[in-house]
Amino acid sequence: MSDIPDTPFNVVYLGIGTVAVAVAVLKLRAWYRDPSPGLLVVALTITAPALAFVVASPVLYRLIDRAAHRGNLATLFVYLGITGFSAGAVALARIWTPPKDRPDEGIWDAATTVTWRQVRKRLAVFAALAAAMTVLFLTGGAHRPETPLTFDTTFATSGLIAAFLVLYQAGFGFALIDxxxxxxxxxxxxxxxxxxxxxRLIALGAVVACGYVLCKLVAITTAAAGVTGTDWLSTALGPVFAALGAALITAGFASPASAAWTRRRRDYQALRPLWDVAYLADERLALEAPPSAWTERLAFRDLEWRTARRGLEIRDGQLTLRPWVDPAVVSAATEVADRAGLDEADRAALIVAASLR
Structure with a gap:
């Protein structure tokens, strides 16, 4: 048993894993609503390491070993999860298309049959890698002692386990660089x-996570050579690089979706004053009565649909009130827009809003 305390690793690994699982669920939900091969790869690329971090927490690591009646089996699941991330990352590196090469706004829609052929070849390589790792681990005899935090340096002197570790780190390092x-x-x-x-956050996270690979390779190599005093590279510094890199990569995948959600929520709430005007003009235009202030503040789901519906109901109200629009208001709003130097879209929006109001 290791004398390294479990608590910090439980907190960090479970924390990062839980956040990453939440991001993966959101990506899978987005893929379900708008299926595309690229978005599915993104979702699976996040899911694999998210589950790996959860399993790597010592508390779940030990529970899995007890349930399976096999020591250190959770290590295989953790490393296969990270290998799954490596496969997904290499696939993304092939199917992400630079803007200048896209026929439209799709990030991966421009991927050709040649691209997908390259992706399948690389996925086949990682599938073979995962199979080889599984065979090496199961035949390596690394059952005792149970070492959730010091597995790599404890079993580095075993030839089969050393090969297992080197294959894992090589695949992971290649994927991070790619x-x-x-x-x-x-x-x-x-x-x-x-x-x-x-x-950019994903790129930064990949660079930071390379520190984990370097620390692990040095620790494994020195342990296999019988050199002592380098365990801290594997048990302390390496996990810091891994946790920080995972946090940055997770934030990179989550931040564009988070920004889009924030924008949709802001638009939904910004339309409320004009929607109130339309509703007062004719209650039949709305599918439901005005939500309360708290309901408005707590609107977190289906914002795209809610915003589109609100916009359509405002448009219906605009058409209903058109016979009573005051020309003087339109003129005044036009002058204000001209003085402010607004572009065509903002100018039109200001005039419509003012005349409707």
Whole structure:
């Protein structure tokens, strides 16, 4: 048994894993609503490491071992989960399309049959890697002692387990470098905004997580050679790089969706004053009565549909009230828009809102 306290690892791993699982659920929900191969790859790429972090927490690690009656079996699940992320990351690096190469606004819609052929080949390589890791682990005899935090350095002297560890780290390191390289190039071509910031966070997280791979490889190599005193690279510094990298990558995947959700919620609430005018003009225009102030504040789901419906009902109210629009109000609003130097869209919106009000 390791004398390293479990609590910090439980808190960090379960915390990061829980947040990542939540992000994965949102991505899967988005894919369900608007299916596309690329979005499904994103969702699965987040899901695999999210579950790996949860399983890596010592409390669940030990529970899995007890349930399976096999020590350290959870290590195999954790490393296969990270290998799943590596496979997804390499696939994303191929199907993400630079803006200049897109026929439209889709990020991956421009992926060709050649691209998908490359993706399938790389996924086949990682599938073979996962199979080899499983065989090496199960035949390596790393059952005792149970070491949720020091597995790598404890069993580095076992030839089969050392091969298992090196294969895992090689696949993970390759994926991190690949996705980091692609994300940096992709971000450089994007306009400033949430998507660009999110992709930069993914790239930064991949670079930071490379520190985990380096620490682990040094610790494994020195342990296999019989050198002592480097365990801290595997048990302390390596997990710091892993946790920080995972947090940055998760934030990178979540931030564009979070920004879009915030924008939709702001638009939904901003339309409330005009919607109230339309409702007062003719209550039959609305599907339901005005929501209370608290209901409005707590509106978190289906914001895109709610905003679109609210806009349509305002439009119906505008058509209903058109015979009573005061020309003087339209003229005044036009002058205000001209003095403010508004563009065509904002100018039209101001005039419509003022005349409706």
């Amino acid at each position: 996705i980091g390289r692609v994300c940096l190039g992709h971000a450089a071509r994007l306009p400033e905004g949430p998507l660009r910031r999110g992709i």
